[in-house]
Amino acid sequence: MDNLNAVLAAIADPSRREIILRLVEGPARVTEIAEPFDMSLNAVSKHLKVLEVAGLVHREKQGREHLIAVRPEPLRLVKTWLHEYEKFWSEHLDKVEKHFKNKKKGRKKL
C-alpha cells in the first residue's frame, strides 16, 4: 500500500502521536485537542490535517465546530509492514539454518 508513507510520516511526530492517544478516549473538537499543547491552535490544526490526510483521523463538521475522531485502520498498514519484515526475517533464519545443516551433512564433500 502506498499510504504507508503518509501513515508513518504522520505518526513520526510526537505531538501527533499524543493527539492520537488522546483521541482514543473519544472524539474531540479542535480547540479541546489543542488545549494541552504549548503551541498555537493553528499548529494543531495543521497536525490534524496531516493525520486526516493519512486517514488516521476523521472529521465531522457539526455547525461551526469540527468533531475529530480517531480511525485505527491505517495503523494496520504499519503492522502489516512489520509482519512482512518479520516474515522475511524468519525466512532468512530458515535459510541460514539450512545452510548450516548442509554444512554438517556435506562436510566431507567440500
Place this chain on the structure above:
Amino acid sequence: MDNLNAVLAAIADPSRREIILRLVEGPARVTEIAEPFDMSLNAVSKHLKVLEVAGLVHREKQGREHLIAVRPEPLRLVKTWLHEYEKFWSEHLDKVEKHFKNKKKGRKKL
C-alpha cells in the same frame, strides 16, 4: 523511548524500507545496497546514515569497505507503541461497554 521518533522517521521513507528488507537477506556493502536504486551512491550513503542513527542498521568497517547489517531491535519500539495504542483502544471499548451496561441497568432512572 525517545528514539521512536527517529525510528519512525527512518522507516517512513520507502527507499529506506527497501534497504531494510534487502538487508534481511544478509549484510551488504554500501555499493551493493545502492546498486538497485536509481539514485546516486551518495544519496544511498545518506539513507544508511539515517538508518544507522535510528539504530536500524549497524556498520562494520572492513578495510575500505563498510559492511552494513540490519538490526531489528528498534522496530520493537514501533510495535510497543502500536500495542500501547491498542491497549488504550481496548480500555476505551471497555468504558464504552460499561457505559452502555449502565444505560441498560439504569434506564428507568434517567
Place this chain on the structure above:
DNA sequence: GATTCATTCAACCATATGGTTGAATGAATT
C-alpha cells in the same frame, strides 16, 4: 609510490515540515 576503489564529507539546491501571526469564513448568539 602512484593509482584505483569504496566510502564519506562539503556545498549546494528544491521542496517539505513545523511553527508563527493575521485575515477570512461561516455558524451561533445577542
Place this chain on the structure above:
DNA sequence: AATTCATTCAACCATATGGTTGAATGAATC
C-alpha cells in the same frame, strides 16, 4: 444586523529532508 466563537487559509520563517555534484579520505593494488 452586529458580534462572538471555532476553525481554516495565507503568507512567512527557520530548519530538515532528499537529492545532486565534486573533492577528500583511506585502504588495496599495480
